[in-house]
Amino acid sequence: MRLHPETVIQSYRASGAWGSTTIDDLFCANAAARPGAMAIVDAPNRATLDGREPRRLTYADYAAEVDLIARRLLTLGLGKDSIVLIQMPNVVELVALMQACGRIGAILSPTPMQYGAHELRQILNTLEHVACAFTVETFQGKAQGERLSSILGAIAPELPVVSLGHPAPDSGRIDIEGVAPVEPQALAAYRAAHPVDADEIFTICWTSGTTAEPKGVPRSHNNWIWHGRAVVETGNCGPGETLMTPFPAVNMGGFGSALLPWWLTGGKLVLHHPFDLELYASQIESEQVGVVLGAPAILTSLLKAEDILARYDISCLHDAPSGSAPLTPWLITEFERRFGIQIINQFGSNEGTTLVASPADVPDPTERASYFSRIGVPGFRWNLTFAQFVETRLVDPATDETISEPGVPGELLIRSPSIFPGYYRRPDLTADALDERGFFRTGDLFEIACNAAGDAVFYRFMGRAKELIxxxxxxxxxxxxxxxxxxxxxxxxxxxxxxxxxxxxxxxxxxxxxxxxxxxxxxxxxxxxxxxxxxxxxxxxxxxxxxxxxxxxxxxxxxxxxxxxxxxxxxxxxxx
Missing domain, CATH: 3.30.300.30 (ANL, C-terminal domain)
Structure with missing residues (x-):
């Protein structure tokens, strides 16, 4: 399924921003190069999450698991452009399922574990055609499989529910581990007959925005890979990097800022769910994590938890991208002073907005906490190479006139290889979100700000025009x-x-x-x-x-x- 206009595809391919590599291609290259290296690690408290023991898989073992799931998906009748609803926590099998969907060209649509009948009814109405739903049998001691079956039974009784964790035979749910896989040669033949293109949609994630219903945000392999490369560059992720995320892999935070850098660097992905501060610090030390994601509140709590810092050595970290709320100069200064860790200020959205203040371009902690590099504007040069593909504008929300003077609030408009093609099956919402030139209207208010030398090189976030919470x-x-x-x-x-x-x-x-x-x-x-x-x-x-x-x-x-x-x-x- 291609949703980007052909003119957009050809333009970004000609510029080198997009290519022909799919996410599965990235993984297969890593597995071939480092079969014995550790690929993915469950949180040690997984048993309290879904009742199963934590797993640690090498690239060879993980590749075999992905292949097995892909063969089982074909048995279930899934294939190219099948939409798969997923409601699973951060466990190894979730990531492997996502990878397997990408291998056969299925489109995955992950939802937060908290979503109930209210949200799922709206999502199914938007998607219209869903092939099946995946979940776990138990979640934090509760009957998650039964819960999802009950919800979907009232909304879409014909929708198969596939579960991890051996559902009872009379539950009506399909045990994914009991599905007989097709033969390996059948998978190879299917893939040869139905090749996956990097411009095809890989995910439909969900964002509420300012409307009363969830909005489907489709993103292609190329959308994700370009965004992942920006995260790799911003976070100084090297080959074989060890990354950890406390965010559910359902949207830009967990999926785009952790899974994509992992696929791109061929390193180790450390899973964490639900958030626990001491376990967070413990995993950083035991897994020797180099890059960790953390909201400002998480990083602030860690920095103030002297008893935890006394027990765990987090000096293996070198970078910590953070966002979703304002940072403080104290947070940036103290992490660097005490541990040599660089905090990166990020601003993003599921639709593909990407702003950043990195140490390379904004070394001053006070400026980095408050501002973002004014990328995408002619006349400025940045150390981060991905900035060359980004275009941004500030406009008056009432008149749409461009704002170029510091101190004047305006709505941020952005165009880049990360921007989505429009809300899934909602042309009415897309018409409001994307202008005729393909710029995304973020609905977020910024103003132009100056550095100490008086140069207007920054954006400062002023508030959400959308009144989003x-x-x-x-x-x-x-x-x-x-x-x-x-x-x-x-x-x-x-x-x-x-x-x-x-x-x-x-x-x-x-x-x-x-x-x-x-x-x-x-x-x-x-x-x-x-x-x-x-x-x-x-x-x-x-x-x-x-x-x-x-x-x-x-x-x-x-x-x-x-x-x-x-x-x-x-x-x-x-x-x-």
Whole structure:
């Protein structure tokens, strides 16, 4: 399935940004070159995750596993352009399944473990044709296979559910390990008859954005590989690099910033899930991790955990890309001073936005914490070579006129080999997201900023024009939350905003006006989300009651004013 316009494909191929190599080609080259090297490692606490013992596979063993799964997928009737829904935690088999899908040309669509009926119904409606769903039998002691079967049975009863972990024979689920694989020569013949092209779609990931439903973000092999090369260069990842990620492999954070650099460098991938600070530090030491991903809150917690740092030596790290929330100069300075670790400031999105402040181009910690290199603008030269393929503009959101003066907020528009071709089966949303020249309208506000010499070489993030809430790296669209709360009979008006949290970045606050004489508690609000089977990370954690919501002259709720009011120390009227 090709979704990029042919003109885009030919342009990026001619420039050298895109090529003919697929993700599976990358892996096969690594497996041939380093068969005895360690390829992938489960977290040592895997048994608490899905009830199975942790695994450590060499490239030869992992290659055999991928091949076996690919042969089983053919037995299940999957093949070129089959869409596979995946809801699995960070375990070896998840990565091998993704690799096997790529080998036969199937399109994988991973979803967070937290997604329930509310989100999955919308996703299946968007995808329309899904071949099967993959999951694990147990997750953190709960019956995940049964849960997903129940959800999908009510939404799409004909959809097969394939499970890892030996489901009961009468469960209706297919045991992936019990599927008889086709013969190796049958797989070879299928691949010869159905070759995979690097311009074809490899994944459809999901982002909420500002709409009330998840949006499918298709990305080709070439989209991913170009992005991965940018991450490799930014993170100083060398051949055979050891990388670790605490982020689920469902979107740009876990998939694009960990799996792709691993495929590109032929190193070792260390899995971590769910997040645990001491285990995080322990794995860094025991696996001799060189590059680790971490949100600012994670890295700050680690730097302040002197008892953990006294027990584990993390000096093997050399780089730590971070993003999703503002960094501090202290964080960057202390990691370098104490451990020689470089913190890289990143800004990205599932759609392919890529901004970065690296030590090579922004050595000053204060500048690196606050700014991003103004790549993609004529007249500036950067050490990072991927910048030559990026084009960026700031525009006035109201007039679309280009902004070139420092200190003037504008919406960031970006065009690069990483940008997606448009939202899957949603031309209406794509028309708003991509302009006629192929620039992605990020909906994020930046301003041009100057360095100490007065040169306008930086972008500074000013806020999200989309009013998106980002909790622990997951996007939450306020309209979706508002729609659920509005269903309570006690609610007359509702607006949802984010409020700051040191650990998660933001949490969800419901601001409500009640019907005359009505009452409402946070527990009652949460019951609504439980009844609707909404993913738990979206549940409100604070309720504020108002006599009226602040509005502008045309009736639009002023959410910035709401955020200011709920931040006032004296405001505890309805907080919970």
């Amino acid at each position: 980002i909790r622990g790296g997951f996007n939450i669209a306020p309209p979706e939350i508002e729609a659920v709360v509005q269903g309570h009979p006690a609610v007359a008006e509702v607006a949802v905003v984010g409020y700051p949290d040191d650990r998660l970045g933001e949490r969800v606050c419901v601001c409500a006006v009640l019907q005359p004489g009505a009452s409402l508690s946070l527990d009652q609000v949460i019951d609504l989300f439980r009844q609707e089977d909404v993913a738990k990370f979206k549940w409100p954690e604070r309720l504020e009651l108002f006599d009226s919501l602040p509005r502008n002259p045309i009736g639009k709720v002023l959410k910035r004013e709401l955020q200011r009011q709920i931040d006032e120390p004296a405001r505890h009227l309805g907080a919970a």
